[in-house]
Amino acid sequence: MMIDLSGKVALVTGAASAGGLGFAAAHVMARQGAALFLTDIDGDAVAARAAELRDKGFQAQAMEHDVTDEAAWDMVMEAIVAAYDRLDIGVNNAGIAVLRPMSAMTMEDWRRQLSINLDSVYLGTKAVLDQMRRQGQGGSIINMSSVAGLVGVEGTSAYAASKGGVRLFSKTVALEAAPENIRVNTVHPGMIWTDMQKVAIADNKEVFDQIIAAVPMRRMGEPADIGAMVAFLASDDAKYITGAEFIVDGGMVAQ
Numbered sequence: 001m002m003i004d005l006s007g008k009v010a011l012v013t014g015a016a017s018a019g020g021l022g023f024a025a026a027h028v029m030a031r032q033g034a035a036l037f038l039t040d041i042d043g044d045a046v047a048a049r050a051a052e053l054r055d056k057g058f059q060a061q062a063m064e065h066d067v068t069d070e071a072a073w074d075m076v077m078e079a080i081v082a083a084y085d086r087l088d089i090g091v092n093n094a095g096i097a098v099l100r101p102m103s104a105m106t107m108e109d110w111r112r113q114l115s116i117n118l119d120s121v122y123l124g125t126k127a128v129l130d131q132m133r134r135q136g137q138g139g140s141i142i143n144m145s146s147v148a149g150l151v152g153v154e155g156t157s158a159y160a161a162s163k164g165g166v167r168l169f170s171k172t173v174a175l176e177a178a179p180e181n182i183r184v185n186t187v188h189p190g191m192i193w194t195d196m197q198k199v200a201i202a203d204n205k206e207v208f209d210q211i212i213a214a215v216p217m218r219r220m221g222e223p224a225d226i227g228a229m230v231a232f233l234a235s236d237d238a239k240y241i242t243g244a245e246f247i248v249d250g251g252m253v254a255q
């Protein structure tokens with residue numbers, strides 16, 4: 001099976017991080033023929049990522065965008081339609097990890113985490129869904145959750161709440177949008193080697209070793225492992241898949 005995304009237009013949020021999951025997903029989808037619209041709160045970096053894709057001969061544009069800013073979502077959708085006339089794939093990937101035990105959590109931490117990881121997915125799904133409905137030709141929305149949205153992971157209370165929220169929010173919207181052939185699914189990465197993990201582990205070799213020991217495959221995943229899953233869900237090969245969750249974790253939550 002060869003995933004074919006030719007003629008499709010994809011939005012990916014949080015796509016500025018060079019070694020991150022958003023850019024990896026964008027890169028895989030571009031290789032399969034999609035035209036990309038990348039956004040990120042880091043405008044310079046996301047412009048650089050789009051330029052890298054264009055240098056490889058792919059279609060890509062970028063825009064600075066804070067996913068928590070409701071009004072800015074209208075501007076993103078207008079820019080996508082101005083650039084490509086349509087939108088077929090929406091990947092709500094932007095996120096941060098506020099990792100603290102409950103004893104160290106503040107209300108401010110909680111709100112920041114829920115705002116960037118969950119409010120953003122609500123806003124992004126709503127904006128993309130409205131556009132897909134106007135087009136009337138279906139579509140695929142992929143929301144980035146986590147293994148922490150499936151099982152408890154110590155020290156991740158707010159992050160887990162945000163990712164568990166993404167999971168059930170997505171299933172519910174999938175039911176509402178299914179008659180219009182708009183599919184909504186979640187991807188649940190395990191430990192994938194990106195800036196987020198580098199920050200979380202912060203050179204602490206002991207913690208790193210513990211984490212790896214907890215992964216049945218005894219290694220971290222690569223961003224492209226997530227990119228491949230996103231590209232599949234974006235494609236027409238996944239045309240009967242909606243409201244479902246896709247775990248890419250080297251076996252972590254099978255335990």
Ligand SMILES: NC(=O)c1ccc[n+]([C@@H]2O[C@H](COP(=O)([O-])OP(=O)(O)OC[C@H]3O[C@@H](n4cnc5c(N)ncnc54)[C@H](O)[C@@H]3O)[C@@H](O)[C@H]2O)c1
Nearest residue numbers: 014017020021041066067094095146189191192194195196
């Ligand atoms: N790396 C992992 O192991 C892992 C595991 C499970 C889930 N995830 C999820 O995957 C997604 C991507 O994570 P990553 O590992 O690539 O992280 P990353 O830190 O490499 O990339 C995240 C990107 O999001 C952007 N961003 C942050 N706040 C934003 C905002 N308000 N508006 C727009 N953009 C914003 C950042 O600038 C960055 O480019 C996140 O939702 C994360 O929770 C990652």
